[in-house]
Amino acid sequence: MTKRITVAIDGPAAAGKSTLARRIASKLGYTYVDTGAMYRAVALWALRTKVAVSDMHRLEQLAKEARIEFKPGTNAVLLNGEDVSEAIRAPEIAGAASEISRIPAVRRELVHKQRAMGEQASVVMEGRDIGSVVFPNATVKIFLDAEPQERSDRRARESALPAEVVAEQIHERDRRDRTRNESPLVQAPDAVYVDTTGLSIDEVEAALLKLIRDRTSNGKERTN
Numbered sequence: 001m002t003k004r005i006t007v008a009i010d011g012p013a014a015a016g017k018s019t020l021a022r023r024i025a026s027k028l029g030y031t032y033v034d035t036g037a038m039y040r041a042v043a044l045w046a047l048r049t050k051v052a053v054s055d056m057h058r059l060e061q062l063a064k065e066a067r068i069e070f071k072p073g074t075n076a077v078l079l080n081g082e083d084v085s086e087a088i089r090a091p092e093i094a095g096a097a098s099e100i101s102r103i104p105a106v107r108r109e110l111v112h113k114q115r116a117m118g119e120q121a122s123v124v125m126e127g128r129d130i131g132s133v134v135f136p137n138a139t140v141k142i143f144l145d146a147e148p149q150e151r152s153d154r155r156a157r158e159s160a161l162p163a164e165v166v167a168e169q170i171h172e173r174d175r176r177d178r179t180r181n182e183s184p185l186v187q188a189p190d191a192v193y194v195d196t197t198g199l200s201i202d203e204v205e206a207a208l209l210k211l212i213r214d215r216t217s218n219g220k221e222r223t224n
Helices: 017-028 035-048 056-065 091-100 104-120 130-134 148-158 163-179 201-215
Strands: 006-010 031-034 068-070 077-079 123-127 140-145 192-195
Touching: 006 017, 006 130, 017 031, 017 123, 017 201, 031 035, 031 068, 031 104, 035 056, 035 068, 035 077, 035 091, 035 104, 035 123, 056 104, 104 123, 104 130, 123 130, 130 140, 140 201, 148 163, 192 201
Parallel strands: 006 123, 006 140, 031 123, 140 192
Antiparallel strands: 068 077
């Protein structure tokens, strides 16, 4: 029986995690799991059902009951059977998801779902606590980073907001992620640090694929 491979990619906002994890999963034939999308899905359900982001008990229930799926080979995110890939990208969802992600009980429920996904298939999972909390024994752990200015510039190119506003948002998100009590953003001791500053997506992808293939044999864990 082929052993499941777990590639954990962590890092701060705008380090390139989502784009690279998606491309690597496609190249290796693994399932791509965007853990941020899971928090967004819970946030979407909460807004639709008028559950306040301060109602921790009800949000825990939503996180527990939510059926969140990622369709292999696509970028589709399903919530209770509905494709919500576009709906979860609305600006109001991002803000709500950020608030919800700080609730320990919600994080615990979603971590349980993330681990179950890793038991069902080989995955490339990205987030902020994958190698440190979700999969401490992941086959490959990568910590993606870049200089704060470059990360701000990248996010500004994707946004209609002024560069200074984006820079402040990135700074605040970094502070919040690194100082929260539940599953803060940290580099796992055995994660490989990759600085993407000044590198193209293609260059980083090639480096990560080499790293993964060095630790596995074309997607299968080495036996020697």
